[in-house]
Amino acid sequence: DQQVKQNSPSLSVQEGRISILNCDYTNSMFDYFLWYKKYPAEGPTFLISISSIKDKNEDGRFTVFLNKSAKHLSLHIVPSQPGDSAVYFCAASALVQGAQKLVFGQGTRLTINP
Amino acid sequence: DGGITQSPKYLFRKEGQNVTLSCEQNLNHDAMYWYRQDPGQGLRLIYYSQIVNDFQKGDIAEGYSVSREKKESFPLTVTSAQKNPTAFYLCASSRDVQPQHFGDGTRLSIL
Numbered sequence: 001d002q003q004v005k006q007n008s009p010s011l012s013v014q015e016g017r018i019s020i021l022n023c024d025y026t027n028s029m030f031d032y033f034l035w036y037k038k039y040p041a042e043g044p045t046f047l048i049s050i051s052s053i054k055d056k057n058e059d060g061r062f063t064v065f066l067n068k069s070a071k072h073l074s075l076h077i078v079p080s081q082p083g084d085s086a087v088y089f090c091a092a093s094a095l096v097q098g099a100q101k102l103v104f105g106q107g108t109r110l111t112i113n114p
Numbered sequence: 115d116g117g118i119t120q121s122p123k124y125l126f127r128k129e130g131q132n133v134t135l136s137c138e139q140n141l142n143h144d145a146m147y148w149y150r151q152d153p154g155q156g157l158r159l160i161y162y163s164q165i166v167n168d169f170q171k172g173d174i175a176e177g178y179s180v181s182r183e184k185k186e187s188f189p190l191t192v193t194s195a196q197k198n199p200t201a202f203y204l205c206a207s208s209r210d211v212q213p214q215h216f217g218d219g220t221r222l223s224i225l
Contacts, residue, residue, distance in 0.1 A: 004156070034213055043118075043204050043216030044157070089156060093211075099145060099164050100211050101172075104156030 003027045004092050006105035014113055019077040021108050023090030026071060030092035034102070035064060035075045038087045047088075048075070080112045117141065118217035120205050125222045127192070127199065135190045135220045137205035146188035147206040147214060150174060157204060163188055192222065200224050 005024045013019045021035075031052040036044035050057040050064045050073065057064050063076045077084055090105040118139045127133045139146065145164050149157040159172030163182040177196025182188055188207075192199045202221050206214040 006156075009154070032211070036216075041123075041219070041221075043120075043206075043218045046213040046215070049213060091157075095211070097170075099162055099170070100208060100214070101159065101162070102147075102157075102214060104149075104158075106154060106156045 002106075003030075004090060004103045004105040006088075006090055006108050008108050009106070010109040010111070012111045012113060013080050015082060016079045019075075019080045019084065019110055019112070021075040021077075021088050021090070021110065023073050023075075023105050024071060025073075025092050025103075027092070027094070027103075028071070029094045030103075031095070032093040032100075033064070033066060033073050034091045034093065035062075036089045036091060036104075038089060038107070044089055077110075080110075082112050082114060085110060085112045118205055118207055118215055120203075120217035120220050122220060123218070125220055126225050127222060128225050130194045132191055132193050133199075133222065135192065135203055135205075135222070137188045137190065137217060138186055139188075139205075139207045139215075139217075140186060141207055141209070141215060142185070143207035143209045143215070144185070145208045146182070147208075148172070148178075148180065148188070148190045149204045149206065151202040151204060151219075160190065160203075 034049040035047040038044040087107045091102045147162040148160040161180040163169035208214040
């Protein structure tokens, strides 16, 4: 069963507008959430994270929102730029025997159109 | 500069052969991880290691083996028992509960 889901395989946004990527999770034991960005043939790059004790974290153009009651998080990118075109993975973390185990969503391919 | 190096970038294997993927890090991270990515899917955890000479199975460990003899190195062997080895393999490392850093991956294909 998929503990972390990104239901939109792709998203297309006009340059300068807001991009909103969504992620849902099922396991209430997750206490830390991350977004990674991935270009083709490269490894994922960490973008932004949020602890379960917060509901918002902001870093420049990127903001992550967490709704624990709905088990939902979202990544907002504003304004969107062509370089933001990539696959974005949501990941949820739980400490298991001292190890940070990440569970990833399937990814959303974001395309920013000029 | 510090980072994670995976080699080779592309690897071809004949059926029935074992193959070893290399992962080296100079970030002084204690924990290292191996993931597999298939098209249209997220990353799935194969094995992880929190400390030298210790490692644990992830969600899809069958057909794989690892070793952790040095802090810097965490090689993954894809054995002939892995029925569907064609995939993109990613290695990661982390310190404490900091976000995991990833290498650029190895794409394994079966001839």
